[in-house]
Amino acid sequence: MLGLLAGCSTQSSEIVLFDGKSFEGWEGPFESFRIENGSIVAGTLSAPIPKNQFLSTKEIFDDFELRFKFKMIGEKVNAGVQFRTKRIPDHHEVIGYQADMGGKYWGALYDEQRRKTVLAGPDLEKVMKVVNHQDWNEYVVRAKGDHIQLWLNGIKTVDYAEEDPSVERSGIIALQVHSGGPMEAWYRDIRLTRLD
Template structure:
């Protein structure tokens, strides 16, 4: 009985230590407006309302990027997303347009590569694992990205799906959301949060 009690205490202590080390995520999207973000010239594709960021390509289908005003070095980014209509091709830019974490269907490969890194010169150097079983097509999904140095790790709905070390990523820069050009599509984001790391 004493041994069981000791094990339980050690387990709880370990959990508390782990939780203490987990940085607190802070909102970078107010849910009401786009304060803290660099507004694109054409704002018709982006709309904030009641806690949700609505993203939809307009008739011109030129696509658009929405960038944070602040730049970051090492951080954890987390957001919920809901796939909308059309062929959804979106993603999260990491520090620049060199490295992106894909959300939805790859325009070049025509299949779901959610969680995989897209680098223009390398295309998809690695692919996230098990995403077809994890992605919820008609419900909210949660993507978490940990960026440390040149290495980023991605979790989808609580499951780690990819780690990659990039030689193309700059040391610091803003975080961006992408609306891919050429597609008739929509996607929604909520609970967009970030925690800076040492």
């Protein structure tokens, strides 16, 4: 359903980015991430999270549709999934687009460590009606050329056109857990379809 909403191409070109049991195809810091019940779990409920951490794909993608499920546990949850992103050398941060989740940023498109601002976002009151705070949610991220679209639980939250030609149109995918209080971000069913 969500794939059809987002204009997904045929299933034959779909790539499973996470096999549910190993970190094959991903790179750390692994100390901030674990695999549990077929999911990648970022963060912990037993201690504050001192800094942003990102688990990223080794492979680079340009035009694609990314679909994944997530849930977050904790009092003040904050996480996101980076795309068309790259790691900053000798630093824990990355730079690039983020499909944001948590707080007042549900369904928003954030520009991590580049413009450091929300580029586009939904009517938060409308989106909060479809957010499941106790269980799994589904995100769809579609990036083709300068056009970026986000869907959260079937609701389109972002339809953005990048006007800056210097912004890279390719990069890694990275799962984030944000610094702050104890929390966990769970990710599963991470699939990507390349777009021609």
